[in-house]
Amino acid sequence: MNKIKVIVAGPRGKMGSEALRMIKKEEEELELVACIDHKFDGYKVIDVEGLPPFDALIYNNIEECLQAVDADVLVDLTTPEVGYKHTKTALEHGVRPVVGTTGFSDQQLLELTDLAESKGIGAVIAPNFAVGAVLMMQFAKMAAKYFPDVEIIERHHDQKLDAPSGTAVKTAQLIQEVRESKQQGHPDEKETIKGARGADFDGMKIHSVRLPGLVAHQEVVFGSPGQNLTIKHDSFHRESFMSGIKLAIDHVMKLDLLVYGLENIME
Ligand SMILES: NC(=O)C1=CN([C@@H]2O[C@H](COP(=O)(O)OP(=O)(O)OC[C@H]3O[C@@H](n4cnc5c(N)ncnc54)[C@H](O)[C@@H]3O)[C@@H](O)[C@H]2O)C=CC1
Numbered sequence: 001m002n003k004i005k006v007i008v009a010g011p012r013g014k015m016g017s018e019a020l021r022m023i024k025k026e027e028e029e030l031e032l033v034a035c036i037d038h039k040f041d042g043y044k045v046i047d048v049e050g051l052p053p054f055d056a057l058i059y060n061n062i063e064e065c066l067q068a069v070d071a072d073v074l075v076d077l078t079t080p081e082v083g084y085k086h087t088k089t090a091l092e093h094g095v096r097p098v099v100g101t102t103g104f105s106d107q108q109l110l111e112l113t114d115l116a117e118s119k120g121i122g123a124v125i126a127p128n129f130a131v132g133a134v135l136m137m138q139f140a141k142m143a144a145k146y147f148p149d150v151e152i153i154e155r156h157h158d159q160k161l162d163a164p165s166g167t168a169v170k171t172a173q174l175i176q177e178v179r180e181s182k183q184q185g186h187p188d189e190k191e192t193i194k195g196a197r198g199a200d201f202d203g204m205k206i207h208s209v210r211l212p213g214l215v216a217h218q219e220v221v222f223g224s225p226g227q228n229l230t231i232k233h234d235s236f237h238r239e240s241f242m243s244g245i246k247l248a249i250d251h252v253m254k255l256d257l258l259v260y261g262l263e264n265i266m267e
């Protein structure tokens with residue numbers, strides 16, 4: 001069977017470098033054909049310290065890359081601003097995006113959905129590729145039918161750019177699908193320090209912790225008289241995301257539209 005030809009954007013990142021290691025392990029099925037980075041233009045991946053031994057070239061310009069190499073999939077693990085441009089450009093060139101990058105606006109996601117549909121090619125955007133995190137979100141949606149009072153606490157390393165996390169926003173969106181909109185806490189509550197009650201999403205609260213030593217952690221705490229229900233997921237290593245990225249690469253080849261959320265392609 002032909003290998004799936006993959007470009008990775010953000011190869012030196014915490015996620016991108018892990019994705020390269022996954023591709024190396026899966027080289028019977030996946031072929032790295034290029035990387036997109038904002039440094040090391042023209043270098044081979046093998047020549048960049050700390051990266052696995054691939055002869056694929058690094059490009060600083062995505063259009064140049066997409067014209068130079070024949071690719072099936074672009075895996076983007078960069079930053080909110082750059083990731084959107086990469087995803088849009090890949091779709092315009094008929095290359096299927098598999099996007100882990102978070103922090104896209106609702107408007108950007110809508111534009112990408114429409115573009116994929118107009119091009120008739122697949123794309124997968126997932127705020128979290130860890131199967132356990134996806135299950136956490138699904139369980140939270142189930143619980144929210146019975147427990148409308150909920151607060152999300154997400155904890156990440158202190159190098160994360162966006163807050164709340166994409167996972168927390170996606171969790172709140174799933175809960176919103178089954179929860180009557182309501183404000184939580186005392187109606188006259190007052191923040192004596194701005195931000196004390198966290199971010200507000202349709203009356204739910206989202207709290208973002210950023211500390212060195214953390215990777216990716218979230219708990220969804222539901223409250224009702226006499227009881228609490230806490231649903232919790234921890235990613236201790238970025239390897240936790242790799243099986244989901246591999247699943248998305250395999251699945252996107254069969255899609256002709258944009259899918260948002262790994263739960264939509266899990267068996
Ligand atoms: N969906 C998921 O399961 C997960 C998603 N993420 C998301 O993935 C993204 C990356 O996360 P990390 O790897 O932790 O960040 P990171 O900061 O370690 O890596 C980002 C990489 O993007 C590169 N970059 C910046 N500008 C670029 C450009 N113009 N062209 C190419 N590369 C460029 C940087 O050099 C860096 O290596 C974030 O948005 C994060 O939220 C992170 C973990 C899991």
Ligand SMILES: O=C(O)C1=N[C@H](C(=O)O)C[C@H](O)C1
Pocket residue numbers: 102127128129156157160164165166167168215216217
């Ligand atoms: O930046 C990270 O690390 C992560 N970002 C994603 C998010 O914003 O939800 C997924 C995971 O939480 C790790």
